Amino acid sequence: MPTKCPFMKKTIKICLFLASFSVASCHSQDQKFVDLTKISSDFDVSGFYHNKVKKTNETIATDPKSVDKKKALALLDDPFFMKDTLGYFKTDGRLPADLSLEPTNDWMVRKKKPTEIFGYRYKTVAYDPEKDTLALLNTVPFPKMDMVEDRKGNLMYLEVGKTSKNIAEFNKIKDYISKVGKKIDVDDSAPNASYWEGELFYYTLSKRDNKEEEITYDSQGNRISKSMDVSEITVAMYEKSYIKKMEDLHIYSAGIQFWKKPLQ
Secondary structure, X not given: OOOOOHXXXXXXXXXXXXXXXXXXXXXXXXXXXXXXXXXXXXXXXXXXXXXXXXXXXXXXXXXXXXXXXXXXXXXXXXXXXXXXXXXXXXXXXXXXOOEEEEEOOOOOOOOXXXXXXXXXXXXXXXXXXXXXXXXEEOOEEEOXXXXXXXXXXXXXXXXXEEEEOOHHHHHHHHHHHXXXXXXXXXXXXXXXXXXXXXXXXXXXXXXXXXXXXXXXXXXXXXXXXXXXXXXXXXXXXXXXXXHHHHHHHOEEOOOHHHOOXXXX
């Protein structure tokens, strides 16, 4: 009867673990968009943005003279992303808290040293509002999404935004948030914004109505311009442990409305 080898069993387990980790990592790096109805705090933020930030840096570093015009235009047609380091900084009395959470490259604090590094922020800095989709919320697409993770890689909060020409999109977003959360009152509420508490996240939903000029051309090449109604929609989702930490440490940061006074 063959003897079982404990070392071999352990080696196989380690190899299987590494293989599954590698597959999961590759999947997150190749992921095109995020379904916000299924997201949780263990979402791989850095994995999702890694290739996107890398491609942006490679495009910026490309010598325009080394590529033809067609390829140069194609490179500029891609969305651009950037990664910031976030830290706690002394406010020196300019804000109603001793410390604030800021990007280390922000002009207000770039000459200061943070008291502690909090994590990282990934921002969408250029995108095509008609072509690009980074997130979906109740089937509504968003071309712009910013995310923040702590040093352990946990999702802390995110914000998505879009210019919508369809009022049904805002209603679909609000319908979803009202199903997963309850509306609450907060201090220092922003105009045209509502605030919600769900099981895992706090939500801020805002809509600002605006006018946009649409330009088309007829068969003779004549320019036709018409004004149309649009809505600037923004959704922010704050992981509840992040809000609790900011409250405990009294840090002036995004989502401060949710702890400045007891929720009702």
